[in-house]
Amino acid sequence: MDLVGIQIIQVLSGIATLALMGAGLAVIFGMMRVINFAHGEFMMLGGYVVIVCTEQLGINLWVAMLIIAPIFVGLVGLVFERILIRFLYGRMIDTLIATWGLSLFLIGVITWIFGNVTKGVQTPLGSYSFGDYSEKTYTLVMIAFTIIIYIAIFAVLRRTKLGLIARGTMQNPNQASCLGISPPRVYMITFAIGAALTGLAGAILAPLNTVIPTIGVSYVAQAFITVITGGAAAFTGTVLASGVFGTVRQIISFEWTPILGQVFLLITAVILLRIFPTGITGRFFRRST
Amino acid sequence: MAADGVILETRGLTMRFGGVVAVNNVDFSMKEGELRCLIGPNGAGKSTFFKCLTRQYKPTSGQVLFRGTDITGDITFQIARRGIGIKTQVPSVFDGLSVHENIWLSARRHHKAREANKITDAIIERIGLGHTTKKLVGRLAHGERQWVELGIVLTGEPKLILLDEPTAGMTGDEVGRTTALIREINRNVALIVVEHDMQFIKAIAAQVTVFHQGQILVEDSMTNILNNQRVRDVYLGKHAV
Amino acid sequence: MTGLLASGWKFDPNRHGTWAVAGTMIVLLFVLPVLEDPLLLLQVRYYVSMIILALSMAFIWGFGGIMCFGQSMFFGLGGYAYAIAVGNIGESTAPFFLSMIIPAIFAAILGYFMFFGRLNDVYVAVITLAVTLALYYFINSTSGDEYKIGKARLMGFNGISSIRKFNWPGDPKSFLTANELFYFSMGLLLATYLGLKVLLGSKFGRVVVAVKENELRAELLGYDVRAYKLAVFVIGAAIAGLAGCLSINYKNFISPNAFHLALAAQIIMWVLVGGVGTLFGPIVGCVVLLYVSFILGTGAASGGGMNTYFIFGLIVMIFVLVIPQGIVPTIRDWREQIGRYRRMIGGGLLSLSDQLPAGHGEGMRNLAERLIGVMKSESGPAPGAGTKG
Numbered sequence: 071m072d073l074v075g076i077q078i079i080q081v082l083s084g085i086a087t088l089a090l091m092g093a094g095l096a097v098i099f100g101m102m103r104v105i106n107f108a109h110g111e112f113m114m115l116g117g118y119v120v121i122v123c124t125e126q127l128g129i130n131l132w133v134a135m136l137i138i139a140p141i142f143v144g145l146v147g148l149v150f151e152r153i154l155i156r157f158l159y160g161r162m163i164d165t166l167i168a169t170w171g172l173s174l175f176l177i178g179v180i181t182w183i184f185g186n187v188t189k190g191v192q193t194p195l196g197s198y199s200f201g202d203y204s205e206k207t208y209t210l211v212m213i214a215f216t217i218i219i220y221i222a223i224f225a226v227l228r229r230t231k232l233g234l235i236a237r238g239t240m241q242n243p244n245q246a247s248c249l250g251i252s253p254p255r256v257y258m259i260t261f262a263i264g265a266a267l268t269g270l271a272g273a274i275l276a277p278l279n280t281v282i283p284t285i286g287v288s289y290v291a292q293a294f295i296t297v298i299t300g301g302a303a304a305f306t307g308t309v310l311a312s313g314v315f316g317t318v319r320q321i322i323s324f325e326w327t328p329i330l331g332q333v334f335l336l337i338t339a340v341i342l343l344r345i346f347p348t349g350i351t352g353r354f355f356r357r358s359t
Numbered sequence: 360m361a362a363d364g365v366i367l368e369t370r371g372l373t374m375r376f377g378g379v380v381a382v383n384n385v386d387f388s389m390k391e392g393e394l395r396c397l398i399g400p401n402g403a404g405k406s407t408f409f410k411c412l413t414r415q416y417k418p419t420s421g422q423v424l425f426r427g428t429d430i431t432g433d434i435t436f437q438i439a440r441r442g443i444g445i446k447t448q449v450p451s452v453f454d455g456l457s458v459h460e461n462i463w464l465s466a467r468r469h470h471k472a473r474e475a476n477k478i479t480d481a482i483i484e485r486i487g488l489g490h491t492t493k494k495l496v497g498r499l500a501h502g503e504r505q506w507v508e509l510g511i512v513l514t515g516e517p518k519l520i521l522l523d524e525p526t527a528g529m530t531g532d533e534v535g536r537t538t539a540l541i542r543e544i545n546r547n548v549a550l551i552v553v554e555h556d557m558q559f560i561k562a563i564a565a566q567v568t569v570f571h572q573g574q575i576l577v578e579d580s581m582t583n584i585l586n587n588q589r590v591r592d593v594y595l596g597k598h599a600v
Numbered sequence: 601m602t603g604l605l606a607s608g609w610k611f612d613p614n615r616h617g618t619w620a621v622a623g624t625m626i627v628l629l630f631v632l633p634v635l636e637d638p639l640l641l642l643q644v645r646y647y648v649s650m651i652i653l654a655l656s657m658a659f660i661w662g663f664g665g666i667m668c669f670g671q672s673m674f675f676g677l678g679g680y681a682y683a684i685a686v687g688n689i690g691e692s693t694a695p696f697f698l699s700m701i702i703p704a705i706f707a708a709i710l711g712y713f714m715f716f717g718r719l720n721d722v723y724v725a726v727i728t729l730a731v732t733l734a735l736y737y738f739i740n741s742t743s744g745d746e747y748k749i750g751k752a753r754l755m756g757f758n759g760i761s762s763i764r765k766f767n768w769p770g771d772p773k774s775f776l777t778a779n780e781l782f783y784f785s786m787g788l789l790l791a792t793y794l795g796l797k798v799l800l801g802s803k804f805g806r807v808v809v810a811v812k813e814n815e816l817r818a819e820l821l822g823y824d825v826r827a828y829k830l831a832v833f834v835i836g837a838a839i840a841g842l843a844g845c846l847s848i849n850y851k852n853f854i855s856p857n858a859f860h861l862a863l864a865a866q867i868i869m870w871v872l873v874g875g876v877g878t879l880f881g882p883i884v885g886c887v888v889l890l891y892v893s894f895i896l897g898t899g900a901a902s903g904g905g906m907n908t909y910f911i912f913g914l915i916v917m918i919f920v921l922v923i924p925q926g927i928v929p930t931i932r933d934w935r936e937q938i939g940r941y942r943r944m945i946g947g948g949l950l951s952l953s954d955q956l957p958a959g960h961g962e963g964m965r966n967l968a969e970r971l972i973g974v975m976k977s978e979s980g981p982a983p984g985a986g987t988k989g
Contacts, residue, residue, distance in 0.1 A: 163721060167920050171914070171920065174916065295726060
């Protein structure tokens, strides 16, 4: 019984991790069709903000994680949207390559500042027992954060004016222009928000992974595959895809090895994309967000 | 060659996009050597019908028959190989390649290299672009690009040609030249033309099929169509039966 | 076959360039061994294997329009195929061919899946990325004794070392000498370059470029674009596999790093910087970038790693923004542009000289004619299809 309980938590945490990683990307790729290959590095930056704040500036962990990290990474995203991304809208493969260049650049900068040393953030809140097994309490916190973040996203997009403006501009920029909305500004703000969400994700995940400059690489592929398989309705899709992949990976990891779990996640993605060439929400739940 | 000389036929052709029925159970038929125009107000379904024929859309249900053979299941390149030439609404040409190369690729599909070269030169003369044969098609004027596409289609020696708005964006002179070209082509090849330009349709003197709300409203000669009150109502937005 | 060769030569609008590149390779082939510098020959062999890898990407992306984000997977598969086969067979001839066949088969399966499934470019990029990662993780984890094919262990993250080098076919004991290995590598490079040139000039090659230009129109012409893309993908994989096999003979070692994203990324950079749509461009891009990373790598001690990422990141970003076509095509465009200006000025001067009273325009007319005349012979045939360089 305890085993099942722990397994459920682990599956949920796997799903939540993917969903969290994908949230910012769902904003940027899902809504703007911009391929941000520096996604992993934005997460990495979020992690480093937490480290710097807690270790060197003595700031409270939660403040650093939930406030400072997203703001900082959001600003970084804003800067690069202005000087790089906005010239490449519509050119998908070019944005892919350019943002990949950005990712290399960011890795270089961080390595220069911090060196190649592994850094860790103490996992807060210790652990709890579940019968014979103990699990980090923080995992539950992470799952909770993910749920809250997604509820917030859906709420903002569906019920606020800001969300309406964003969705309208994504669907029909010319029409939005006629209504007095400036599409370039909307793109800029959306990209910044997406970056902020990504930084937040990286910060939240920092206590669970060791943070090194190249950690972004392992994040970006999974995040992308999740969002793309999710399909046109970016957020619903990401949640659904995370659900599928997270479950597959945890089950396989548990039965065999974590490596095989990763491999199966990737294989599942390839198969899903073949069956649903426009992603899961290309077929189901088409009208959702 | 079908027994009754019918070159293209659709039976119950339907195209649904989610809740919208763009093409509603259409039965269409035309004979060898005919020149048929599809007209109708925006949203009437003529372009969607056209795209079902070219396989750019996969019909939700119904059949398409070419010379008696069911081609409903064909993929685009198979349709092309049956001898159906297609010119799309936005010119579908190789912008980064020269005029010569564009036509050559079409010619080479059916002929060996030496033949292909000869045919290419002949076609380029026929469409009147002999002086710019090395120019990149992307750099040509709009009307010239349309002619290149027409040339590409002709080179395939098709038995049926589907044209989607061939005179879109053309000047008066260019329309005149296109009219002559189409009438000349029609001497041996059947054509289906989707068009808005009424003068052009009159000039090529075609049989006309009028679409409305995804169905065929009426089929007649152009003169009769122009005098048909129901057609007028439909174009002016009044609902017709 | 002669038809293929003939059409290849006739069609190439940059014949002079092709001969120049091939000629340089031939010259190097004969001259370098004379310098009696084994270290140099070894270096060149390394570059050669990387250039062949670059050419494979130049072909599938530059000409075929297929953005494969994991070309390194075929490089790795080729290398591992050779290592495992030679570990089992003990003779290098069959493994040599297997290093091309195995990646080709893999590409055929993956490609069938992607292209006959009509997946668009972005999905192709993501899927190839995913598969490369999966292969990397998988091979990396095979260090246990139980992972072996025949007699050869996969060795996981340790990599396979002490791999048998090439021997003369039929005689397992007679290994190729360092010089002979050099000739072999260089010869293969020449063969790959010229072979691709001929292929691109043939009907197949021209259709491939057309498919990249406008897939719908190619299909409306009756070409089965899915099959063409698959063929391009498979050929590119075989060439990359060949590069993998050559790389083993250079460093006697293969590890999962051959599948790593870092290498896949570098390959893309070579073509991006060198020039999409040319063969010569990626050769230049590869050599230049390898040299740059070599310099950076041996640069300041602490800054080594950082500098590489930092500089490459900047290079990529700047190139995409400013020189998206890459070095070689941009230089070609400049030369064309200069040519057009000269023609314009020449034309202007000519009409000006006509206005002057008789006897006074001589100098101007001469200059004008030189500008226009020089233009005609210098620019060569007008820009044609994409097979340049």
